[in-house]
Structure formats: structure tokens, C-alpha cells
Amino acid sequence: GEDVEQSLFLSVREGDSSVINCTYTDSSSTYLYWYKQEPGAGLQLLTYIFSNMDMKQDQRLTVLLNKKDKHLSLRIADTQTGDSAIYFCAEKGQAGTALIFGKGTTLSVSS
Amino acid sequence: KAGVTQTPRYLIKTRGQQVTLSCSPISGHRSVSWYQQTPGQGLQFLFEYFSETQRNKGNFPGRFSGRQFSNSRSEMNVSTLELGDSALYLCASSLGTGGNVNTEAFFGQGTRLTVV
Numbered sequence: 001g002e003d004v005e006q007s008l009f010l011s012v013r014e015g016d017s018s019v020i021n022c023t024y025t026d027s028s029s030t031y032l033y034w035y036k037q038e039p040g041a042g043l044q045l046l047t048y049i050f051s052n053m054d055m056k057q058d059q060r061l062t063v064l065l066n067k068k069d070k071h072l073s074l075r076i077a078d079t080q081t082g083d084s085a086i087y088f089c090a091e092k093g094q095a096g097t098a099l100i101f102g103k104g105t106t107l108s109v110s111s
Numbered sequence: 112k113a114g115v116t117q118t119p120r121y122l123i124k125t126r127g128q129q130v131t132l133s134c135s136p137i138s139g140h141r142s143v144s145w146y147q148q149t150p151g152q153g154l155q156f157l158f159e160y161f162s163e164t165q166r167n168k169g170n171f172p173g174r175f176s177g178r179q180f181s182n183s184r185s186e187m188n189v190s191t192l193e194l195g196d197s198a199l200y201l202c203a204s205s206l207g208t209g210g211n212v213n214t215e216a217f218f219g220q221g222t223r224l225t226v227v
Contacts, residue, residue: 035218042115042201043218088154092214098144098167099203099216101154
């Protein structure tokens with residue numbers, strides 16, 4: 001079956017790098033996504049990676065994909081207090097466009 | 112370009128009642144998906160509509176239903192509400208071509224449903 005796992009909490013200091021990890025089980029996943037959710041808000045698409053890529057960089061965000069280990073990570077460089085939020089990893093499952101989400105990682109950034 | 116609009120933002124209903132939530136997708140997007148978010152279960156896929164047809168359905172009871180109109184706007188309905196239906200209901204809009212094409216999903220702000 002399809003399942004996505006994430007660690008629940010991450011605490012970093014402002015200016016440090018944050019690394020949020022995710023593992024998934026569906027080896028046929030074609031796209032993997034990172035979403036951000038701030039309190040009281042919906043989900044904001046941050047970035048995505050196609051399954052034939054190893055890495056994607058977008059400004060402060062770097063996504064690494066290890067397809068062999070089914071491991072995905074999101075690195076946020078120079079983390080700011082405004083980055084405090086819940087980060088969700090999601091895979092596009094076998095069925096159409098349905099997304100399978102992890103439970104989310106709460107990132108807390110202290111100044 | 113306007114984003115995904117969900118109405119209402121907040122709703123309080125009594126057990127046994129029914130509720131209808133609305134979602135207007137981004138202009139040009141033909142796929143609308145619905146998700147339920149709860150603290151215990153996280154984000155769970157309810158169903159997806161594309162060109163007025165339900166294309167995909169998650170593992171929810173028949174009390175949860177939806178439809179899509181010719182202008183791609185979608186509604187979801189929950190009948191005979193239970194306390195456990197209290198959740199944030201999120202709608203996602205995408206081009207919806209599916210398959211191996213990247214169809215980025217853009218989410219609305221959600222409707223917070225509280226069942227008392």
C-alpha cells in the first residue's frame with residue numbers, strides 16, 4: 001500500500017539550516033511534493049521533484065531524492081522565524097492525481 | 112490570477128444534520144480534489160472530480176459525496192453528521208491531466224467544520 005512517514009517535530013535556531021525528512025513506500029510514485037501550512041491556513045505548494053531527478057534547488061530550498069531508499073528531504077537554508085510552520089511531504093499515488101500525505105513535520109524556529 | 116476559493120470558511124453544525132461545502136478552482140483548472148484534515152488522521156483524500164465526473168475516491172463512507180459543475184466549481188456534501196466529522200476540509204485545484212504529468216495541486220484556505 002501507499003504510506004508516507006515524517007518525523008513530527010524539528011527545532012532550529014534562526015540562520016541555521018533545517019532538514020526535514022520523509023520516506024514513502026510507493027515505488028511507482030512519479031512526483032513528490034513539499035507543502036507548507038501556516039496556522040489557520042491551507043496548504044502552500046513549496047516545491048516538487050520528479051522521480052527521475054536526484055536533486056532540485058529553488059532559492060533557499062533544496063530537495064534531495066534517494067529513489068532506491070524511497071527517501072526524500074527538504075533542506076531550508078538560512079532558516080527564518082517566518083519559516084515556522086508544518087511541512088508536509090506528499091506523493092502522487094498510482095490512482096490519478098490523488099496525493100498521499102505524511103502527517104507533517106512541525107518546524108519551530110527560535111531567534 | 113485568483114486562487115482557490117472555499118466557502119464558507121467556518122461552519123458549526125449539529126449531529127445528524129447535513130452540510131454542503133463549496134470550492135471554486137483556479138480558472139482553467141478542471142480537476143478538484145477534496146481532503147479532510149484532522150489532528151489524528153492527518154490529511155486524507157476524499158475524492159476527485161474532473162470534467163463533472165468523479166475520477167477517484169478515497170476510503171470514506173457513503174455519507175460523504177460530491178459533485179462538480181460544468182464551470183468546474185465543486186461541492187461536497189456530508190449527510191448525517193457525526194462528531195468525528197469535525198475537521199478542516201481542503202479543496203485542491205489542478206489542471207488534472209493525471210498519469211505521469213505533473214499536475215501541481217493548489218489548495219484553498221479550507222472550511223473548518225465543527226460538529227456539536
